[in-house]
Amino acid sequence: xxxxxxxxxxxxxxxxxxxxxxxxxxxxxxxxxxxxxxxxxxxxxxxxxxxxxxxxxxxxxxxxxxxxxxxxxxxxxxxxxxxxxxxxxxxxxxxxxxxxxxxxxxxxxxxxxxxxxxxxxxxxxxxxxxxx
Amino acid sequence: xxxxxxxxxxxxxxxxxxxxxxxxxxxxxxxxxxxxxxxxxxxxxxxxxxxxxxxxxxxxxxxxxxxxxxxxxxxxxxxxxxxxxxxxxxxxxxxxxxxxxxxxxxxxxxxxxxxxxxxxxxxxxxxxxx
Numbered sequence: 001x002x003x004x005x006x007x008x009x010x011x012x013x014x015x016x017x018x019x020x021x022x023x024x025x026x027x028x029x030x031x032x033x034x035x036x037x038x039x040x041x042x043x044x045x046x047x048x049x050x051x052x053x054x055x056x057x058x059x060x061x062x063x064x065x066x067x068x069x070x071x072x073x074x075x076x077x078x079x080x081x082x083x084x085x086x087x088x089x090x091x092x093x094x095x096x097x098x099x100x101x102x103x104x105x106x107x108x109x110x111x112x113x114x115x116x117x118x119x120x121x122x123x124x125x126x127x128x129x130x131x132x
Numbered sequence: 133x134x135x136x137x138x139x140x141x142x143x144x145x146x147x148x149x150x151x152x153x154x155x156x157x158x159x160x161x162x163x164x165x166x167x168x169x170x171x172x173x174x175x176x177x178x179x180x181x182x183x184x185x186x187x188x189x190x191x192x193x194x195x196x197x198x199x200x201x202x203x204x205x206x207x208x209x210x211x212x213x214x215x216x217x218x219x220x221x222x223x224x225x226x227x228x229x230x231x232x233x234x235x236x237x238x239x240x241x242x243x244x245x246x247x248x249x250x251x252x253x254x255x256x257x258x259x260x261x262x
């Protein structure tokens with residue numbers, strides 16, 4: 001790990017801070033404008049999920065390396081109610097709230113790696129990575 | 133609370149989103165626009181999003197809601213100025229903005245609103261048949 005930072009996300013105003021930080025990191029790491037936009041959009045979706053459904057949580061930003069490749073990894077961790085059926089939660093259009101149900105499935109399409117773990121009553125962790 | 137300004141120009145309402153909107157601000161815009169359409173009997177709404185660096189599923193839903201609500205209130209909505217990177221991301225995210233009419237810039241958007249009924253060719257055909 002080259003560098004890391006943790007941002008708290010508890011309110012809808014914090015979601016803006018997460019977006020700004022994700023953008024700043026993506027710019028600094030030399031991602032193209034389209035890639036920056038994908039990363040920031042993915043960060044926005046997951047941060048909002050945490051605030052709306054997971055009682056808020058933290059976002060960890062990390063610059064990582066795999067051989068000569070550099071990557072930006074964002075990890076969203078909350079201690080909320082958790083998700084009982086991950087497969088269902090990952091389905092396009094499925095929502096328990098009043099959203100469009102694209103947050104998780106859409107975010108996966110925007111990133112190179114997407115890993116979700118969740119335990120009912122314990123919380124949810126989503127780790128997303130985009131490589132340069 | 134912070135609000136996004138809505139300008140009136142003749143029969144049209146113009147909104148330029150120049151800040152990164154948090155969710156409550158976007159919801160306030162939806163409410164304000166709906167109220168202003170009724171109050172001013174506006175025939176069209178033009179929303180300029182050229183300064184928006186992302187449109188995620190929430191903002192996408194708000195744009196869709198505004199288009200639907202204004203249609204019910206007999207006004208047309210055109211969203212203009214979406215950045216290419218935003219459009220690419222939006223499609224990969226899985227949002228198609230169904231029902232939201234778009235134009236490349238403010239000028240084209242105004243032309244669209246001023247065209248007969250602001251209707252698309254298909255819609256005009258339907259009107260002609262009925």
